[in-house]
Amino acid sequence: MFDLRxxxxxxxxxxxxxxxxxxxxxxxxxxxxxSGAVEQFANDRVRFVKKGSKRxxxxxxxxxxxxxxxxxxx
Numbered sequence: 226m227f228d229l230r231x232x233x234x235x236x237x238x239x240x241x242x243x244x245x246x247x248x249x250x251x252x253x254x255x256x257x258x259x260s261g262a263v264e265q266f267a268n269d270r271v272r273f274v275k276k277g278s279k280r281x282x283x284x285x286x287x288x289x290x291x292x293x294x295x296x297x298x299x
Contacts (some may be wrong), residue, residue, distance in 0.1 A: 227263040227271060232288070234258055236295045240284070243298050249282065254298060257282045 236254070244254055253275075261275035261282070271293055273284040286295040 227265045229263060229293075232291055232293045234286075234293050234295065240295055240298050247298070249298065253277075253282060254284060257284050258295065 236258075240254065241251060244251065257273050257275035261273045261284075263271060263273055265271050265288075269288045271286045271288060273286070273295075275282045283299040284295050285297045285299065286293045
């Protein structure tokens, strides 16, 4: 499990573009980041995962210092 305390989360514009293309609301992105499962992979990557009744949302980000920058959504 990854501890988010001490990190600021920034969401890139690209995430919202991809979300609109895939029919995902911005509220669902926010909910995934706030209450989804968090796992770290590689040295500087993090994945937020929220499983819903119809689909699974994954927000992929990068750790840069004290920031986590979300750069894409799947």
